[in-house]
Amino acid sequence: MMELNSVVTFVGIANSSGYQTFLLDEEKGRLFVGAKDHIFSFNLININKDVLKIVWPPTPTRRDECKWAGKDLVKECANFIRVLQHYNQSHLYACGTGAFHPVCAYIEVVHQPEENVFRLETSHFENGRGKSPYDPRLLTTSILVDGELYSGTAADFMGRDFAIFRTLGHHHPIRTEQHDSRWLNAMDQNDFGGHRSLVNKWVTFLKARLICAVPGPNGIDTHFDELQDIYIMKSKDPKNPFIYGIFTTSSNIFKGSAVCMYSMSDVRRVFLGPYAHREGPSYQWVPFQGRVPYPRPGTCPSKTFGGLESTKDFPDDVITFARSHPAMYNPVLPINNRPIVIKTDVDYQFTQIAVDRVEAEDGQYDVMFIGTDVGTVLKVVSIPRETWHDLEEVLLEELAVLREPTPITTLKISTKQQQLYVGSAFGVSQLPLHRCDVYGKACAECCLARDPYCAWDGFSCSRYFPTAKRRTRRQDIRNGDPLTQCSDQHHNDNLHEHENMEEKIIYGVENSTTFLECVPKSQRAIAYWQFHRQTDDHKEEIKANDRVIKTEQGLLLRSIQKKDAGIYICQTVEHGFMQTVLKVTLEIIDTEHLEELLHKEVDYTLRPKESHSIIAPNQKLWYRDFMQLINHPNLNTMDEFCEQVWRRDRRQRKQRPAHTPVNTNKWKHLQENKKGRNRRTHELERPPRSV
Numbered sequence: 001m002m003e004l005n006s007v008v009t010f011v012g013i014a015n016s017s018g019y020q021t022f023l024l025d026e027e028k029g030r031l032f033v034g035a036k037d038h039i040f041s042f043n044l045i046n047i048n049k050d051v052l053k054i055v056w057p058p059t060p061t062r063r064d065e066c067k068w069a070g071k072d073l074v075k076e077c078a079n080f081i082r083v084l085q086h087y088n089q090s091h092l093y094a095c096g097t098g099a100f101h102p103v104c105a106y107i108e109v110v111h112q113p114e115e116n117v118f119r120l121e122t123s124h125f126e127n128g129r130g131k132s133p134y135d136p137r138l139l140t141t142s143i144l145v146d147g148e149l150y151s152g153t154a155a156d157f158m159g160r161d162f163a164i165f166r167t168l169g170h171h172h173p174i175r176t177e178q179h180d181s182r183w184l185n186a187m188d189q190n191d192f193g194g195h196r197s198l199v200n201k202w203v204t205f206l207k208a209r210l211i212c213a214v215p216g217p218n219g220i221d222t223h224f225d226e227l228q229d230i231y232i233m234k235s236k237d238p239k240n241p242f243i244y245g246i247f248t249t250s251s252n253i254f255k256g257s258a259v260c261m262y263s264m265s266d267v268r269r270v271f272l273g274p275y276a277h278r279e280g281p282s283y284q285w286v287p288f289q290g291r292v293p294y295p296r297p298g299t300c301p302s303k304t305f306g307g308l309e310s311t312k313d314f315p316d317d318v319i320t321f322a323r324s325h326p327a328m329y330n331p332v333l334p335i336n337n338r339p340i341v342i343k344t345d346v347d348y349q350f351t352q353i354a355v356d357r358v359e360a361e362d363g364q365y366d367v368m369f370i371g372t373d374v375g376t377v378l379k380v381v382s383i384p385r386e387t388w389h390d391l392e393e394v395l396l397e398e399l400a401v402l403r404e405p406t407p408i409t410t411l412k413i414s415t416k417q418q419q420l421y422v423g424s425a426f427g428v429s430q431l432p433l434h435r436c437d438v439y440g441k442a443c444a445e446c447c448l449a450r451d452p453y454c455a456w457d458g459f460s461c462s463r464y465f466p467t468a469k470r471r472t473r474r475q476d477i478r479n480g481d482p483l484t485q486c487s488d489q490h491h492n493d494n495l496h497e498h499e500n501m502e503e504k505i506i507y508g509v510e511n512s513t514t515f516l517e518c519v520p521k522s523q524r525a526i527a528y529w530q531f532h533r534q535t536d537d538h539k540e541e542i543k544a545n546d547r548v549i550k551t552e553q554g555l556l557l558r559s560i561q562k563k564d565a566g567i568y569i570c571q572t573v574e575h576g577f578m579q580t581v582l583k584v585t586l587e588i589i590d591t592e593h594l595e596e597l598l599h600k601e602v603d604y605t606l607r608p609k610e611s612h613s614i615i616a617p618n619q620k621l622w623y624r625d626f627m628q629l630i631n632h633p634n635l636n637t638m639d640e641f642c643e644q645v646w647r648r649d650r651r652q653r654k655q656r657p658a659h660t661p662v663n664t665n666k667w668k669h670l671q672e673n674k675k676g677r678n679r680r681t682h683e684l685e686r687p688p689r690s691v
Contacts, residue, residue, distance in 0.1 A: 006435060007401055010047045012427040019423045020409035023084040026416045028111040032092065033428055034081025039094060041118045044417045047430045052118040058099035066099040080136035085144035093144060095132035100157060102128025130155050130165035176202050203311040203322050206298040208270045209331040212247040212260035214338055224249050224258040229352045233366060240264045246350045256344035259368065260334035270332050271298060275325040287329040297322035340382045341393050348372040354411040356433060358452040359466045361475040365452040369420055371408030377401050381452060383478055396451050401429050436461045443474055444482035448574050452477050505585045508560050517554040518570035518582045525574040529555055533566040562588050
């Protein structure tokens with residue numbers, strides 16, 4: 001599956017793990033990855049070429065202290081890199097857990113054709129408290145702006161004091177109020193804390209709830225209440241980006257995941273609304289109706305408005321109000337008031353998201369790449385039906401990325417290289433954003449794919465370039481209507497359909513159960529089955545009954561009879577377009593010959609075709625013998641197939657290099673023991689292959 005999905009994988013080195021801290025540098029063409037005791041620099045074109053690494057374990061003293069504290073020497077007492085940020089043009093800033101003693105350092109980075117420098121500055125280490133967690137199992141987030149590092153992390157050994165920190169730079173370090181694990185992100189350059197209250201604490205900090213729920217009957221919503229990851233997508237207005245959030249549910253009733261999309265203008269509107277306030281005998285949350293002090297808590301101090309240089313100039317009533325009212329009453333609702341992607345009753349959950357904005361023939365589309373906890377990536381696009389307020393979730397691909405069902409911990413997109421980079425506990429993977437050739441060789445198949453990256457160019461399904469001057473391209477993301485887009489390509493599509501149609505033979509035993517698998521290429525297509533006997537050209541539609549069960553994966557035939565032998569045709573229909581994807585010939589083995597086969601503890605051997613079968617004790621039953629035993633009608637066809645296989649084998653042996661060892665003595669010994677069994681076997685000097 002990984003080869004089919006064009007996945008390139010860097011398998012982690014033996015003494016490292018946790019490849020989850022990514023920093024993408026499009027300009028240098030590098031991907032920096034923080035892991036256990038290591039920092040890597042990968043080539044964006046191919047992560048397995050030109051790999052650079054820095055080994056940065058904790059000191060033996062720190063490792064021993066960690067062990068004495070009762071921590072696991074292998075899984076915890078190491079330096080797990082959790083912060084990687086650009087510090088300037090020549091250096092990165094990195095922080096790690098340091099065996100439960102967080103530590104930070106600078107990394108010199110120079111990547112030029114004549115010089116590759118990737119070196120840890122060992123002459124200067126800094127305390128990592130408030131920048132990296134102590135415990136590698138705890139999550140952290142960080143961003144470096146104007147020389148100052150903003151981090152959301154746990155600030156203590158026990159992992160109980162979660163806070164937002166601002167460190168580095170020329171200002172005094174500042175943090176959110178202690179012992180409140182629900183404080184959210186705060187970035188305000190003029191916030192230096194209060195003068196007498198909230199000293200070295202955020203004053204302009206406010207928080208609001210993000211709602212991601214499916215509206216239900218009688219006002220009962222289905223909530224996805226655990227935020228896993230976010231992605232900020234820039235818009236034409238730099239002040240109003242869109243926010244994609246991955247949510248799961250803490251419910252014990254059902255398991256599910258969702259993606260909700262938010263507008264920054266809606267977020268801003270919530271912070272202009274009423275503050276949350278507790279009052280009354282039950283101490284419930286209500287909107288604050290009293291007077292809000294000036295300047296309004298949450299706004300930045302300004303010399304222009306009020307003549308305030310920093311938060312230390314705020315009046316005492318502003319500081320007091322800010323400390324007791326950090327939350328807004330109204331929540332932030334998603335666009336259209338519902339998720340744009342929902343997955344429930346599946347055996348996986350969403351973990352990560354990255355979004356790419358793609359220019360298609362009829363506008364822009366945001367293609368979402370969603371990582372799961374079983375090592376797969378979903379490629380999804382939301383398409384408007386009638387208006388942009390009525391979105392259709394379209395799953396373009398579901399890709400197996402990791403060799404083991406391991407949670408995906410990081411996703412990064414390189415728009416320059418058109419690649420997606422995936423992090424997990426055991427390595428890093430790379431795959432293309434688009435694989436237009438997998439959608440088939442016909443115009444209709446390309447159109448039905450509804451992939452904004454791809455279009456039919458007259459000959460194949462290929463990458464769509466909005467500015468390219470090429471022949472007429474066919475693309476219909478919104479409707480996926482091949483009848484309109486590909487009407488003049490109908491003849492060519494029929495030829496490709498015949499080429500792509502799968503044909504196979506299945507053998508079923510009378511009175512037993514047989515499954516005919518047919519999975520449509522598109523999850524939006526509906527499968528239809530037809531049946532006709534080999535001696536009759538009349539086709540009939542197969543309908544479900546007590547002996548025939550239709551499933552999403554195919555057709556289940558229960559207690560098959562001789563009359564069920566024949567040809568089964570699977571056709572898929574999507575948006576009015578029908579194509580044949582599979583033709584199965586079902587052969588029935590009658591019970592009389594099956595009993596004959598099962599009760600004889602001897603093998604059948606074939607003489608040349610003009611002879612009859614003879615019974616010889618202690619000999620194996622070969623596939624062709626079995627076919628003759630059941631009076632198979634297609635023995636001649638099978639002979640032709642075997643002849644082709646044997647000719648190919650003979651040709652390959654003639655082309656085999658002289659140094660390739662061939663154990664001919666073994667084959668000759670087998671021949672002597674099996675003389676008279678099969679003429680073709682003797683001609684090829686090889687024993688027949690049993691099944």
